[in-house]
Amino acid sequence: MELSxxxxxxxxxxxxxxxxxxxxMHYCPGCSHGVIHKLIAEVIEEMGMEExxxxxxPVGCAVFAYNYxxxxxxxxxxxxxPAVATALKRLNREKMVFTYQGDGDLAAIGTAETIHAVNRGxxxxxxxxxxxxxxxxxxxxAPTTLEGMSTATCPYGRQTDLxxxxxxxxxxLAQLEGACMVTRQSVQTAAAVKKAxxxxxxxxxxxxxxxxxxxxxxxxxxxxxxKMTPVQSNQWMESNMFPxxxxxxxxxx
Amino acid sequence: MEEIKLMKGNEAIAHAAIRYxxxxxxxxxxxxxxxxxxxxxxEMPWETTGMVVLQAESEVAAINMVYGGAxxxxxxxxxxSSPGIxxxxxxxxxxxxxxxxxxxxxxxxxxxxxGTIQPSQADYFQTVKGGGxxxxxxxxxxxxxxxxxxxxxxxxxxxxFKYSNPSMILADGIIGQMMEKVVLPPYRPRKTExxxxxxxxxxxxGRLKGNKVNVVTSLELDPALMEENxxxxxxxxxxxxxxxxxxxEFCCEDAQYLLIAFGSSARICQKTVELARSEGLRVGLLRPxxxxxxxxxxxxSYASCVxxxxxxxxxxxxxxxxxxxxxxxxxxxxxxxxxxGIVFTPDEILIALKxxxx
Numbered sequence: 001m002e003l004s005x006x007x008x009x010x011x012x013x014x015x016x017x018x019x020x021x022x023x024x025m026h027y028c029p030g031c032s033h034g035v036i037h038k039l040i041a042e043v044i045e046e047m048g049m050e051e052x053x054x055x056x057x058p059v060g061c062a063v064f065a066y067n068y069x070x071x072x073x074x075x076x077x078x079x080x081x082p083a084v085a086t087a088l089k090r091l092n093r094e095k096m097v098f099t100y101q102g103d104g105d106l107a108a109i110g111t112a113e114t115i116h117a118v119n120r121g122x123x124x125x126x127x128x129x130x131x132x133x134x135x136x137x138x139x140x141x142a143p144t145t146l147e148g149m150s151t152a153t154c155p156y157g158r159q160t161d162l163x164x165x166x167x168x169x170x171x172x173l174a175q176l177e178g179a180c181m182v183t184r185q186s187v188q189t190a191a192a193v194k195k196a197x198x199x200x201x202x203x204x205x206x207x208x209x210x211x212x213x214x215x216x217x218x219x220x221x222x223x224x225x226x227k228m229t230p231v232q233s234n235q236w237m238e239s240n241m242f243p244x245x246x247x248x249x250x251x252x253x
Numbered sequence: 254m255e256e257i258k259l260m261k262g263n264e265a266i267a268h269a270a271i272r273y274x275x276x277x278x279x280x281x282x283x284x285x286x287x288x289x290x291x292x293x294x295x296e297m298p299w300e301t302t303g304m305v306v307l308q309a310e311s312e313v314a315a316i317n318m319v320y321g322g323a324x325x326x327x328x329x330x331x332x333x334s335s336p337g338i339x340x341x342x343x344x345x346x347x348x349x350x351x352x353x354x355x356x357x358x359x360x361x362x363x364x365x366x367x368g369t370i371q372p373s374q375a376d377y378f379q380t381v382k383g384g385g386x387x388x389x390x391x392x393x394x395x396x397x398x399x400x401x402x403x404x405x406x407x408x409x410x411x412x413x414f415k416y417s418n419p420s421m422i423l424a425d426g427i428i429g430q431m432m433e434k435v436v437l438p439p440y441r442p443r444k445t446e447x448x449x450x451x452x453x454x455x456x457x458x459g460r461l462k463g464n465k466v467n468v469v470t471s472l473e474l475d476p477a478l479m480e481e482n483x484x485x486x487x488x489x490x491x492x493x494x495x496x497x498x499x500x501x502e503f504c505c506e507d508a509q510y511l512l513i514a515f516g517s518s519a520r521i522c523q524k525t526v527e528l529a530r531s532e533g534l535r536v537g538l539l540r541p542x543x544x545x546x547x548x549x550x551x552x553x554s555y556a557s558c559v560x561x562x563x564x565x566x567x568x569x570x571x572x573x574x575x576x577x578x579x580x581x582x583x584x585x586x587x588x589x590x591x592x593x594g595i596v597f598t599p600d601e602i603l604i605a606l607k608x609x610x611x
Contacts, residue, residue: 011414021263043279044353049458049461050462051459051461051462052459054325054457054458054459055461056321063472066466066468066470070458070460070466071460071464071466072326072457072458072459072460072467072468073322073457073467073468073469073470074321074325074469074470075294075468075469075470075471075472076317076320076321076466077317077320077343079343080314080317080344083309083314083317083318083320083321084315084317084320084321084322084324086307086314086318086321087277087305087317087318087319087320087322087325087327087329088321088322088323088324088325088457090277090305090307090322091276091277091305091321091322091325091327091329091444092325092327092458095458095459097323100319111314112311112313112314113310113314113317116309116314121416143469165301202505203389219508223435
């Protein structure tokens with residue numbers, strides 16, 4: 001059988017979204033970022049918003065998100081993406097604006113910007129990738145690092161008397177009146193990816209309907225930082241991250 | 254017909270911004286400049302020109318909102334006073350590094366630290382030498398009247414867009430708080446999306462099919478490319494230094510002694526010049542209007558014809574260093590200043606001139 005006979009529209013089960021370019025990704029094998037990037041590209045495309053979307057990339061592993069999805073991007077300073085997105089959206093109301101942030105960016109250095117953007121009900125989407133570690137700088141402790149979990153800056157495990165407690169920032173954001181949707185998703189299985197995509201689409205629709213801020217947290221893996229294989233990472237995430245960072249909608253109105 | 258109004262310098266900034274067709278103001282309250290945002294909120298320009306006014310959660314957030322707005326090609330601005338500007342410097346460095354145009358207003362107060370709410374000019378170094386990290390320059394305009402507070406909004410934005418570089422209006426508590434008559438500029442319409450795409454093809458307005466992606470960033474990990482970026486910035490800074498210097502001379506033609514002062518100090522020095530001349534002392538005043546680019550050629554040209562220069566500043570001696578660099582030892586240059594929010598009188602300056610220069 002020829003390849004062209006196999007790849008027919010009705011047989012196609014996987015395709016690269018048009019907005020994703022061919023730049024080789026810098027993400028490690030097993031990292032969740034690639035899948036999440038793809039979902040964002042798919043949703044923008046399916047909504048027909050390619051020409052109206054502006055993304056704000058963070059400081060962290062996703063700093064180069066702008067190299068992979070062919071939309072207009074603004075690269076923000078560490079933690080400041082929600083403030084950058086606030087002005088992008090307020091000064092360009094007909095555009096679709098989202099931030100893409102990691103746990104350090106969103107829940108440590110950018111806590112104030114995150115809380116206040118959500119509290120104002122900015123009509124943006126905040127995509128939050130929580131892998132409980134600082135990947136880009138070499139695996140240091142994040143605000144979301146689990147109790148007892150080892151990182152480069154808590155090599156003997158996170159101790160609450162020294163480092164405080166892992167921060168459930170999504171739970172906190174869900175309390176804010178400006179948030180219309182706060183949800184925790186994951187992308188480690190095909191079923192999870194499918195569900196996450198549906199949620200992400202709703203979030204982007206919310207932003208265009210003026211309903212307020214949508215926060216989509218992706219509980220994610222960091223094979224390199226966690227020093228595990230991709231398979232081990234997924235298993236570790238399911239047995240350690242999911243019991244603490246419970247999946248599902250915290251708010252959806 | 255000209256509209257002449259009586260108002261504070263801070264209020265003039267707000268009215269001028271609306272009339273200029275600014276798209277967005279993002280600020281955080283701090284004395285002595287809070288009237289800027291208060292006036293904007295009271296005027297409600299979102300209902301007339303469509304200008305957005307937003308009180309941010311911090312100075313840090315406000316400058317990053319300016320970064321976001323400027324990235325999309327909009328005319329975005331913020332204002333603050335010294336401690337708040339310190340907080341904004343991270344963002345200012347990013348804006349300079351991403352080559353975005355915007356307007357920042359600093360109504361200076363005495364420092365360091367929380368300092369005082371009284372006027373000062375102690376942020377000269379911070380403004381013209383960098384302040385934030387990296388080799389960048391801010392186009393710096395120093396108003397000495399309420400009229401110039403109004404006029405420099407348009408000038409600041411225009412220069413910012415001409416060079417894709419942040420501009421700063423460096424005022425102080427006196428200029429911000431004092432009331433004077435002012436002729437407000439006429440209303441100009443805000444730019445449409447089509448005009449922005451034409452004027453700023455780099456702006457993140459959404460990527461149209463067939464166009465290349467616009468990415469606004471200050472990041473470049475390849476040192477060879479980062480050096481190229483820096484060389485481009487430096488070439489731009491040299492062009493600005495060659496073409497955009499502004500200064501004013503007051504009684505300089507026959508001057509034997511030169512006062513050099515900017516902003517409110519220049520205003521006070523005008524009186525000193527009158528006092529000196531009434532005593533038969535031929536004193537002139539050179540007022541830098543752009544602090545960066547600094548009028549070094551103009552100052553140098555006086556080095557051979559005056560007997561001495563006194564740099565009069567509300568700080569411990571900052572601009573005096575640039576004056577000395579300009580004359581390069583050809584003439585005596587001294588500094589006179591008051592600190593911590595104390596403002597000198599014209600007599601004090603004349604006494605200092607006699608003691609230090611004559």
